[in-house]
Amino acid sequence: MRDDGGEVRRARSTAAPTTLRTRVAAAFLLLTLLVCGAFAVAAVRIASSIEDRLIDQRLSRTADELVARERQGLPPDLPPSVTLYRGAEIPASLRGQPAGKYTLPQDGVEVNVLVRDDLGAPFVLTDRDEDFAKIEAGVYGLLGLAFVCCLGLALLLAQLTASRIVAPVTALARAVETGAAPREYPLQESTDELGVLSRAFAAKTEAQQRYLDRERWFTGDVSHELRTPLAVMLGAAEVLKARLHGRDDMVELAERIRRTAADTSERVVAMLLLSRDPASIGAPPTAVLPLLRQEMDRCRPLLRGKDVEMTLHADPDAAALEVPARPELAAIAVGNLIRNACQFTEQGRVDIRLEAGRVVIEDTGIGIPPAVRDRIFDRFMQVDPAGAGSAGLGLAIVKRVAEHLDWTVSLEAPARGGTRFVLSFAPAPAPTAPPPRDPGDSPHSS
Template sequence: MDIKHSLKQRIVIVFALMSALVAGVFAVGIIATVHVVEKRLTAINMSGNLHRLLKLDNVEEWRHRPEKGELFYADDGASDLAMADDLRGLPLGFQEFFRGKRAYYAMVASVGERHYVLLRDQRSFAKRERILFGVVLIGFILSVLLAVLLGRLLASRVMAPVSSLAGQVRHRDQLLELAPVLANGYARDEVGALARSFDETLGRLRAALGREKLFTSDVSHELRTPLMVLATSCELLLEYPRLDERSRTQVQRISKATAGMNQLVETFLLLARTEGKNAPQGQRGTLSQIADELLEVWRAPIEEKNLTFIYEPCDEAKGLYNEPLLRSVMGNLLRNAWHYTDTGFIRLTLHAHGFTVEDSGIGIPLEKQQAMFQPFVRGDEQRGEGLGLGLSLVQRICGNQHWTVTLTSREPAGCRFTVVLEAPGQVSVCAVWARA
C-alpha cells in the first residue's frame, strides 16, 4: 500500500533513520571494541599471572597465589593441583575453554616437559558485558527518541517558511493587483526561489484575469445590443400580416434561438463575474415561480413535438434561491429533455428542496456518460442543433452554488435529472444525474 507522508513527516523519518543508523554503528562498534580489548587485556594479565606463579621457588605456594577467580593446574602437581584430562590436550597460549555450560579463559604454558594451565571464570566478564549491552541499548533508544524530538523541532523550523508561503499563495488577496510581492519576505534560498516562481505565476494569472474581465465587459456590451435587435426584429416580423406560414416558422425559430442565446450569455457573464465564489444574492425566487415561468416558455414547443408535458408542483417548495442561476439550470434541463425526446413525455416534478426532470428520450450510451458534462459534448452527434454546452453549464452553476448533481437512467429509455437544492437557512447541496 502506498503510504504518503507530509514533507515534515518525511524529514523526521529520515532524521530518525539516520540517527538510528549512526547510533547503531557506534553501539556495535563499542560492544565489539570492548569485547576485543577486554579479551586482549585478559590474555596479557593471565599470561603475567601464570609466569609469576612459575617463578615461585616453593611449589606449595602455587595453591595460594592465583588471583581471585583463577585456578592453577600442573600436569605433575599435587592432587589438588593435578591437571584434569580435559586440560591436557589444550594447546599452548591463550584460549577459551568450556566445562559443561561454564566458560573459562585458559592460559597454557610449558617448561621443559611439564605443562601448566591457568583458568579464569568468565562469569564476571559476561556480567560486565550484559551491563555494557544494556547501557548501550538504552543509549541507542534514547538517541533515537532524541533524534525524533530534534527532527520534529528542526522540521518545524525548516518547514515554517514553506508553510508560510503556502498560506500566502492560498490567500485570495494574492490575485488582487495590489497584492504584495511574496519573494521580499524570504531569503535568497530554495524557498525564496519558490516564492519568486509563485510571483511570476501569480503575475501571469492576474494578467489573464484582467483580460478575462475586459472580455466579459466587452461581451456584455457588444452582445446584448445585437440580441435585442434580433429579438425586436422577430417580434415585428411575427406581427406582419402577409408573412407566410413557412417564413413565420423560421422567424419563430430565430426568436426562440435569440432568447436562448440571451439567457446563455447572461448566465455565462454571471458565472464569469462570480467564478470562485457564490453569486450575489440579489434577485431571489422560489422553485414554483421559476417553474411557472418556464412552463409558459416550454409547454408549446414540447406539445408541438406531440409530447406530453407533465408538471407536478409542490406546495412545500417555498425556499428562496438565486433566480437567474436556478432558471438557467431548470431551463437547460428542460431544453435537453426536449431536444433528445421524440416520443413519449417530459415530466417536471418539484420537491421541497429541488426538482426532477424526466423524459422518455433516446438516452446516451454508457461510454459517454462521464463526458456528458464537459463542454461541447453532445449526446447524439447526428442532431444538428445545440453546441453541447447545456449540461456543462448546469454543472458549473451547481458547483458555484454548492449544489449536487445526481444522474440515473429510466427504463426502458430516457433519463432522470434530479437537482437537490439547500433547505432554507442551510448550506446547499446539488446532485445532477447525467443522461444515460
C-alpha cells in the same frame, strides 16, 4: 449497511496532517538512531572481543609462569582474580574437561576457565573477571550516555535545521493558501531552489488570474453590450405585434419574435450574473415549481410533430419548495436540462419530477453512450454524432451554473433506456438559535 472503506477515508481525512517540519525532524532522529545503533553494536562486539583476548592472554600467561615457577621449585604467584585448582581440588563442574579454554558456570557465575596438563597432572585456572566487568559496565554506561546525548543533539539540530529550511517554505505555502498577491510571495529574490519555486508559483498565479479576469471581463462585456440591442428587438417586436392586430398568423410570428428576444435577454442577464462572484449577487428565494412550468412552456415548441408527452409531477411536500438562487440562473440550469430532453427524444415521454431537495428530468430518448458519460458535462461534448442543433455547451453550462449555486448535477442511465438527469439543490442552512434571554429581562421591559 456499513461502509468500512468510507470509515477509513473519513478517519484519514480527520487525522492530523504531518508537517514538513515533523518529517525533517523525524529524518534526523532516524538517521541518528541508525548511526548510533550501528556504533553501539560495533562497540559491544569490540568490547567482547577485547575481553576474550585479554582474559585468554592473561590466563595463558599466568599458566606459563605457573609452569615455569613450578619447574624451578618456586611457589605459584597468581593475580588476585585467578584461582588454581589441582587434583581433588578441581570442582566437579570443571572436572573431565580436556585441555583448552572455556567459559563455564561456577557457583551461578560465568567464569573463564583454562585447563592445562603441562605439569603431568591436569590443573585448572579460573578467572572471575570482576575488574573487567566493572570496566565493561562503565564503558557501556558511557555508550548509553553518549547515545542519549546524540539523540538530544540530533533533535536540537533537527529543530534548528527545520526552522531554517522549512520556515521559508511554510511562509510561501501560507501566502499561496491565503491568496496573497503574487508580488507578495516570499523568496522571489532567492537564488536557490526555493526562489525558483516561489517565482514559478508567482508566474503561474499571475497567468491564471489574467486568464480568469479576461474570461470574466469578456462575459460581462458581451452580456452588457447585448442587452441594448435585445431591448430594441423586444420593443420592436411588441410594437409589431400591436400593429398587426387582426392578422392572427402574423401576430403569432411577432409573438415568437418577442418571446425569443425576451428569453435571450434573460439568458444574457444570467450569463452576466454567472461571471460574478456568487457572494456579490445575492440569492433571493425562488419557487421551483413555477420555474419548471415556465421552462416547460418554453420547450414545448421543440416537441411539435413528435409523439412525445411531457409531464410534470411534484411531490406534495416539495410543491412549495424554494431555493436560494437568482431565478435567471436557476432557469438556465433547469431549462437546459428540459431542452436537452425534448431535443433528443423522438417518441415516448419526458417526465419532470420535483422531489424533496431535487429535480429529476427523465426521457425515453436516444440515451447517452457509456463511452461519453464521464465527459458529458465537458464543453463541446456532443451526443449526436452529427451535432445537429447542438454546440455541446448546454450541459457544460448546467454544470457551471450548478457549481456557481453550490448545487450538484448528475447523470443516470435508466434500465428502460433514455437518460435521467438529477439536479440536487444545496441543503438549506441550519437555523441559527436565538441568543439566550437574560433571566432578568422582561418582555415588557423598555
